[in-house]
Amino acid sequence: MWFSDCNTFSKMQATSGTERFNELFSGLEDCDEDEQRKKIEEMNEIFDGMNKEEFESVFTTRMFYKIYKMIEEKKLSIENAILLLKHVGYCDVLKNFWNPFVEKSLLNKRFEQMIIEEEKIKEEKNEKLLVDLCECYLLLNGCASSELISICVPCLLEAALKKDESEETRKEKEIALLALSHIDRYFFFRQELYLNEIKENILYHQEHHNLTQLAYQSAWEFLMNRFYFENSLKVIVNELHFGREAARELEELTRNMDWKKKEGEEMNKEEAKEEFALIRWLKTCEMYFLNCRLWNEENPGLINSIVHLYRAAKGNNGVICNLCIYSLRNAAEKRVVRVEDLLKGGAIDVFLEEMQRPKLNDNIAYECFQFFMNVSSRLKEKEDDEKEEEERKATKMETFEKLEEEGYEDTITSFYGIFELLKNKYYGDLSLSISDYLVNI
Incomplete structure (x- = not known):
């Protein structure tokens, strides 16, 4: 009552x-x-x-x-x-x-x-x-004309570069970068319109910490949205170190969240803001894994931070747990993330845990099968370079031993009967051959 x-x-x-x-x-x-x-x-x-x-x-x-x-x-x-x-x-x-x-x-x-x-x-x-x-205009619009973009982007990037550290200016920079992050990823515009300025914004923050947490994430989201057409943007990996920065931000937010609340329990304003920041960072990581074409040594650390977040949110926040699963599955799909990175970062453990749950919904089951199908496929691809081939064999052996220890083969076999159902339900490319999900030595 x-x-x-x-x-x-x-x-x-x-x-x-x-x-x-x-x-x-x-x-x-x-x-x-x-x-x-x-x-x-x-x-x-x-x-x-x-x-x-x-x-x-x-x-x-x-x-x-x-x-x-x-x-x-x-x-x-x-x-x-x-x-x-x-x-x-x-x-x-x-x-x-x-x-x-x-x-x-x-x-x-x-x-x-x-x-x-x-x-x-x-x-x-x-x-x-x-x-x-x-x-x-940008905050209220899902799309914009080329003429308006060519005016708004340089204008707002310049506004975000103000060096004044007052609270009012920090808020203004936050709104400017949030507006830029709202530009649709499918909207192409030339690098000379934005690249030097957004790079300067990010680098200046890394040295002086002049942006709010939301402003910094928004700057990355704006840049990552450009990745859809410019997937060779080396600056993201080589100069701005997205993997390192995203991992640090995720770890800090994970520590600050109150994970003791039950799922569905009302959050206060600050908690809701932190949850929102985590969701935005995870979606930015998804874009990175989907579109980046350059491997770098920061990937295992980024994967590990997503794994830590998943473990913290497990049993408490289903939305964040699912986003962690989607990000890690995307990582397994692309060659920019090595299977060794997934192994070291703990991603394989996460998917093994999900598959061993008493109840597994269809959507997450589909993601798990996609993940292991991608891992298996990539471990079967021989490398031309002798050193890389030796590394592949070592990773394959290590992965095989982990899966065998966790009883993976029996688990995946027990799900075999629903492969076709999920393939049809999600219009995906799930294989109907059980061997495509197994790692054999």
Whole structure:
């Protein structure tokens, strides 16, 4: 009964917050600029606590049209509109919401026009306004035009390079880099538009620690998204040391998380922020494993940090555990990560543990079979180089002994009957031959 009353109270709070938000919004056009600002600051606080359903009930086509109309009729200043919309976009990205109304709205077209016009001004350009407009535009858009990208990317990278260490500047840099990280990975633009600046941002942080944790992760995500078309970007491995940096960040976040909470138990604001950071880093690691083509000695350490995170989250956070599994499976699929790296990093142990669970859902079972199929396939490929062939044989023997010790052959054989079912369910390339999952010497 008490639990039911708590749920009812929580829903009443949410409803009350949404109603207050709508009340404040409807009164915006009847206020002067200072009063508008106060109302918007309160609206932003309410928005921080909204869930997906509440967000979708508030930010509708009608609302974006009303904001556009108030701007056009000069009932809402562009500065106050930005104060609201930038926070909407910031929380939208943080909470992984997506609003389909913005991209085709008149408000979006108005922002595009303003960015282009502001960029054309050669003297007395309002740099802050241009940065604000670019941030709003990228945070609220799933895609952008080539013309707008060519303006927004250099503008925001420059804003992120500010050396001022004030809290306000750190927040500004965080929003600029978060906006850049929201640019779709399938959007190609030339290296000269971004590479030197994002490299400088990352290197400067590595030396001076001037970025927030989210800002630093966002800088990496922006760069890693470019990897989709530029998979030979040697700077990621050779100069910026992604493996080392990602491992360090994952280890720190893993230590800071409260893993004693039961799965589904409500987190406070700081805990939710740390969970969000872990999820973003894991997804960035996935992109790295999928698209990088350059092996480096930092890979075992990165894999080991993901394994540590998996063990910490096991039985506590299913979302993070599953993301660890996906990242490690992607690592096994690509030659950039050696089987030796998977062995040393503890990835093989993780998949053996998953397969020995009393209950294994279809999705994770599929990932496990993919992982061992890839490991087996790669260990069977002979190397032309004599030294590398000797290393392959040694790794194969070590892997065989570990699998034999854990009773792997009996375990994988017991699952044989569901291979075809999973192959059809996930439209994957699972082999129906049991020998393709075995490591024989």
